[in-house]
Amino acid sequence: MNNDATNKAGENSSEKPLSRKAFLGVAGGAAAMLGLGGIFKFIGKGDQMLRPPGALSEEHFRSLCIACGKCEDICPQKVIFPVHFEEDPGSVGTPRLDFGDNYCNLCMECTQICPTGALAPISQSEVRIGIAKVLETRCVVWLDRSCNRCVGQCPFRAIALDRQNRPYVKPELCVGCGICEKICALTAKKGFTKGIVVFPENSPELEQI
Amino acid sequence: MTITQPLQPQSNNAEKPTLEKRKKPIVPIWALRVLTAAIIVGVVASQAVYKSGFGTACVFGEGFLGFTCPLGYLGMALASKSWLPKLLPGVAVAIVLIILVGRAFCGWICPGSIYTTLRNKIKFQPLRGIRARLGLNEGNVVNHAGSNNHRNNGSLGAASSEEKYISLAVLVGTLVSSYIFGFPVFCLICPIGLTFGTIFAVVRLINSSTPGIELLIFPAMLVIEFFVLRKWCSTICPLGAMYSLFSRFNRTFRLRVLQTKCLITRGVNCKACEQVCPEGINIGKLADEKTGLPECTKCLECYERCPAKAIKLRVL
Numbered sequence: 450m451n452n453d454a455t456n457k458a459g460e461n462s463s464e465k466p467l468s469r470k471a472f473l474g475v476a477g478g479a480a481a482m483l484g485l486g487g488i489f490k491f492i493g494k495g496d497q498m499l500r501p502p503g504a505l506s507e508e509h510f511r512s513l514c515i516a517c518g519k520c521e522d523i524c525p526q527k528v529i530f531p532v533h534f535e536e537d538p539g540s541v542g543t544p545r546l547d548f549g550d551n552y553c554n555l556c557m558e559c560t561q562i563c564p565t566g567a568l569a570p571i572s573q574s575e576v577r578i579g580i581a582k583v584l585e586t587r588c589v590v591w592l593d594r595s596c597n598r599c600v601g602q603c604p605f606r607a608i609a610l611d612r613q614n615r616p617y618v619k620p621e622l623c624v625g626c627g628i629c630e631k632i633c634a635l636t637a638k639k640g641f642t643k644g645i646v647v648f649p650e651n652s653p654e655l656e657q658i
Numbered sequence: 659m660t661i662t663q664p665l666q667p668q669s670n671n672a673e674k675p676t677l678e679k680r681k682k683p684i685v686p687i688w689a690l691r692v693l694t695a696a697i698i699v700g701v702v703a704s705q706a707v708y709k710s711g712f713g714t715a716c717v718f719g720e721g722f723l724g725f726t727c728p729l730g731y732l733g734m735a736l737a738s739k740s741w742l743p744k745l746l747p748g749v750a751v752a753i754v755l756i757i758l759v760g761r762a763f764c765g766w767i768c769p770g771s772i773y774t775t776l777r778n779k780i781k782f783q784p785l786r787g788i789r790a791r792l793g794l795n796e797g798n799v800v801n802h803a804g805s806n807n808h809r810n811n812g813s814l815g816a817a818s819s820e821e822k823y824i825s826l827a828v829l830v831g832t833l834v835s836s837y838i839f840g841f842p843v844f845c846l847i848c849p850i851g852l853t854f855g856t857i858f859a860v861v862r863l864i865n866s867s868t869p870g871i872e873l874l875i876f877p878a879m880l881v882i883e884f885f886v887l888r889k890w891c892s893t894i895c896p897l898g899a900m901y902s903l904f905s906r907f908n909r910t911f912r913l914r915v916l917q918t919k920c921l922i923t924r925g926v927n928c929k930a931c932e933q934v935c936p937e938g939i940n941i942g943k944l945a946d947e948k949t950g951l952p953e954c955t956k957c958l959e960c961y962e963r964c965p966a967k968a969i970k971l972r973v974l
Contacts, residue, residue, distance in 0.1 A: 471820035475827040478894065482831030486839035489846060511841045512737035515716050515730050516851070518858060523711040531858070533870035539841070541872060542855055564717040564726075565734055566744060 489539030498537070499546040499625070499649050501529055502553060502576040503560035503568040507651075513567035516542030520559035520568060526551045528627065529559065546578060548627030548647060549634050553578060555626060578625030579647045580655055581607070581618045588644030589636075590615045598636060599629035599645050608645075616645070620655075687962045688775045691765060695772045703857045707865075714854045715767075716845070717748065724748040725755075728904075729832075729897045733842030736833055753904055760908035761901045764891060765936075765955035769853040773884040774891055774936060778814055816938025817892035822899075822953070829896035844896055849883055852876045892937050892953070902952040912972055913954060913961060915941055919968035931960035931969065941969060 467475065493511075501520050504510045521529040521544055528551050534541045546553065555576055560568045585591045600608045600616050607622035608629060625647045633645045648654045698715065705712035712718060716727045726748030735742050756763070765771055817824070832844040845851055856876040863869050883890045891898055921928040922942040932940035937953040941960055944951065961969045 467820055467823065471818075471823060474821060474824040474893070478824045478828040479831030479834075482828055482843060482896075483835045483838070485846065486832075486835030486841070486843040489843070490839040490841070508840055509738060512739075513734050513742075515714075515727075515734065515842060515845050516855075517714045517716055518706070519711045522706070522709040530868070531862075534872040534875050535870065539846075541846070542851075542858075562711050564720075564724075564745070565742065 492537075493539035494537050497649060497652060498532065498540070498543075499579050499647060501544050501546060501559045501568055502555065502557065502578050503563075503571045504578075505567060505569060510567050511540060511543070513565045514540075514543045515565060516540075517564065518542070518544075519562045519564065520544050523558045523562045525556060525558065526554055528553055546627065546647075548630040550631070552628040552631040553626045555624070576624050576626075577650065578627070579649045579652070580620045580623045580625055581627075581629050581645055581647045582655055583608075583616050583618055583645050584643070587642050588616065588633075589641055591644070596636060596644075598632050602628050602632045604628065618645070625650075683962065687958045688779070691957060692772050692775050694766045695769055698767055699769050699772075699853060699857070702854055703861070706854075706858050706861045715850060717745065719748065722747045722751060725751055727897075728752050729829075729848075729900050730842055730845055732833055732900075733836040733844060736837040737840045737842055739837075756901050756904040757907050759911050760905040760952075760954055760956055761898065762911070762956040763901060764895075764898050765957035768850060768897075770849045770884065770891055770895070771955075771957070773849075773880065774815060777885060777888070778936075814934070814936050814938070815889045815892055816936060817889055818938070821889070821893045822902075824893050825895055825899035825902075828894055829899045832896050847879060847883070848897070849880060849890070849895075850897075852880050852883075856880070891955075898955075905954075906952040908952070910974055911956065912951065913941060913956070913958075913969055914972045915944075916968045916970060919966045921966050921968070928965065930963055930965050934959040934963045 498507075500507070500510060501524075505513065516531065518531065521531060528546050528548060529544045530547050531542045532540050532545050536545075544559075555573045557570075557573060557576075560570045563570075583591070589596045597610065597614070597616055600610060603623075604626070605622050605624060607619050607624075608616050609619055611617055627647050629645045630643060630647050633643050646654075702712065702715055715725075716730050718725055724747065726745045728749050731742065731745050731749045734745075835843040853876075855872060859870060859873045859876065863873065883894075887894060917923045920942050928942065929940065931942050932938060935941070936957060936959070937955060939951060939953060939960075941951070941954075958971065961971060
């Protein structure tokens with residue numbers, strides 16, 4: 450009984466300084482969280498990702514996206530995929546577009562369902578997912594064959610032909626819907642690699658133009 | 659785990675306490691808890707299969723009919739340096755729920771309760787040798803100074819009174835980190851998110867056969883959190899620490915001790931409630947206090963195991 454009484458007294462007077470172990474735990478816990486944030490920030494390369502329509506600037510998007518996966522679920526075209534851990538550990542689970550099998554039809558459902566506002570509810574005309582680029586080393590037309598299937602498919606007439614009838618993208622018209630990339634991927638399955646790819650707006654690939 | 663240690667009445671005790679014979683419950687409460695949490699996990703998993711746009715349990719519903727993880731909200735608000743008014747009603751709902759039912763979320767809904775409960779049942783202790791070297795095993799736990807309390811608080815993962823500060827430090831650390839680095843940091847290692855992330859990765863593997871390395875990494879992180887760091891819930895989890903801050907005001911659905919029945923008031927050094935409590939609370943000793951027991955996760959283990967049936971759940 451006496452023991453219990455002293456124990457209770459000890460519990461109530463919590464003004465005592467922390468023991469060494471507890472202090473290490475407190476410092477270690479806080480430091481671990483700071484370190485975790487720093488490491489994932491440092492190794493992050495999220496700005497190379499093609500985000501869904503309405504996505505804020507990568508920095509702002511990352512601060513609001515909690516990787517809930519709602520946009521991925523709602524997408525009728527099934528072009529939204531979560532980022533894999535090996536692609537970018539810091540933004541694992543956040544949405545990224547892949548136009549290998551389908552394209553974005555600008556239905557804007559994902560911008561409506563996003564609970565945190567990481568995808569802003571913008572109108573169709575404001576969408577700018579990325580910009581398509583004809584890869585001159587891969588496009589079969591640039592390699593002296595005929596194709597040009599992407600030109601007729603572009604709903605924004607953003608793909609034009611140069612004097613040698615080779616396709617090129619007018620960046621000011623392209624919204625990055627990926628329909629050209631999808632068509633090209635279909636063709637490319639017959640033994641070629643994709644000749645036109647949508648890149649994020651600030652991608653270094655685009656600056657080479 | 660020695661739950662029903664033979665009760666040792668003090669040598670010069672006048673009367674021997676008579677104990678009512680307890681029937682073994684048909685469904686033990688730990689099984690009910692695991693079942694409840696598993697149903698929630700199952701509902702979210704089925705939503706993922708049918709692509710309903712439910713998402714995870716972090717944010718669902720809208721306005722005052724919704725729920726927003728308060729820690730996720732704070733992480734996002736600090737990271738984006740804005741108030742996010744769209745999410746505030748959901749946070750208010752969460753806080754009202756915590757004040758109404760305390761940390762029942764931790765005991766009954768969080769998938770972490772599945773892992774800790776099953777872990778305590780199967781007594782699975784990986785990396786025992788390494789853990790012993792780091793002083794993480796039971797028996798090495800430093801209780802508050804001057805205590806000769808020999809409770810076996812390592813096996814259930816209960817924190818000593820000092821170690822509770824660690825989860826607060828982790829909470830402050832994750833919020834500061836979110837503010838500095840600009841993304842909700844804890845969400846990356848949140849066991850709830852990792853559980854749903856694993857399920858989503860499996861669903862994706864089955865649906866579209868796109869495996870990612872997270873299929874291995876997420877479960878591995880869960881094993882580290884719940885089987886290597888055995889005190890995750892009581893000592894480290896910043897979500898639990900945050901819930902404790904609000905459940906301080908919890909006055910409904912509280913466990914109370916009938917002092918007329920409690921063996922401690924009859925002079926027995928009984929620690930049955932403390933030994934089964936995942937948070938290490940000795941509710942018997944606190945019987946006469948008007949405390950809200952902020953750490954109590956309403957797991958009802960003490961209610962079920964009290965040899966004197968002295969613990970009751972009082973709605974008001």
